Amino acid sequence: MLNSDASPGAAMPAEVQTRTAADDQAASWIARLGTRTISLDTIQEFSRWREVPANAEAYRRAEQLWSRTGELAGDPDIQAALVQAQRRRPRRIGVKQVGAIGLATAMAASLAVGAFLWQGRDTYATSIGEQRILQLADGSRVHLDTASKMRVRYTEGERRIELAEGQALFEVTHNPTRPFVVSTTDASVTAVGTVFEVRRVGLETRVILVSGAIDVAQAAAPGAPQRLQPNQQSAIRAGKAKVSAVNAQTATSWTDGELTFVDTPLAEAVAEVNRYLAAPIILDAPAAATTPINGVFRSGDRTAFVSAAAHLFNLRAIREPDGQVRLVSSRNNEQG
Structure with missing residues (x-):
């Protein structure tokens, strides 16, 4: 915590004065990534945003402040912020208002509800x-x-x-x-x-x-x-x-919403792609099952994978009534 005895007219800490747009974006990302459901598009958007060094540093700072919410649980400023949030009466915290609370508490106040909810689950x-x-x-x-x-x-x-x-x-x-x-x-x-x-x-x-x-x-x-x-x-x-x-x-490219295959047997690649699909791909082409495939595909993008497999291995894609796609041997290619 910063010194709570600072007077309203005192010079503001440098960290508060130099707060950037990246810091605000980082706080927003922590809130977005803490929700129950995260789309693969959101994961990829976050990955692109964090590629910028300034953004990555801002996110690191935000994570540190987020992790401190548990330590600040008994702080009266945090408790007051929680009461306000729970009553759904948001109030804007300006630079002058931050004074005694400090940057850490202001960040924690904006994220505290989500933070304590996460800590209460196992x-x-x-x-x-x-x-x-x-x-x-x-x-x-x-x-x-x-x-x-x-x-x-x-x-x-x-x-x-x-x-x-x-x-x-x-x-x-x-x-x-x-x-x-x-x-x-x-x-x-x-x-x-x-x-x-x-x-x-x-x-x-x-x-x-x-x-x-x-x-x-x-x-x-x-x-x-x-x-x-x-x-x-x-x-x-x-x-x-x-x-x-x-x-x-x-191997961990899935964290960026991508599946990377390097000399991966087609049957194994299909199984991996299927982990992200509600309506999976059925590989009904034994001769192609062990043939290696190379490429990078977006997680959940069935159409792109089916199209590539059909073209590379001379397969035909048949859409089943239940929404699944069956890959069978054929001389004619058809996109799923």
């Missing part, structure tokens, strides 16, 4: 085609992908996430005395401050390290955990783990 889920960006109470951030479900369980000694299904990218706030653990039925991943992805689909858990270091322990094989390095992945299935090299940037 289970998060997405439907098919939906993504959510969650700011946790400790400042860590989770990008929850389509058709995913997780539970947050924080204690004084541990920060634990239980990923029941789907996948998520975790950006963990550094705290060596309070480990951050992500668990599935197959494995648990322990990190201190790092960025990594965990995916639980079908009978397999896959862990990809983007930066930092993590320890991966198998639930069915007690023993020393496995330390992963950046651009490595561990695939755990039926009590066995396989570590291999991976391009983490490509």
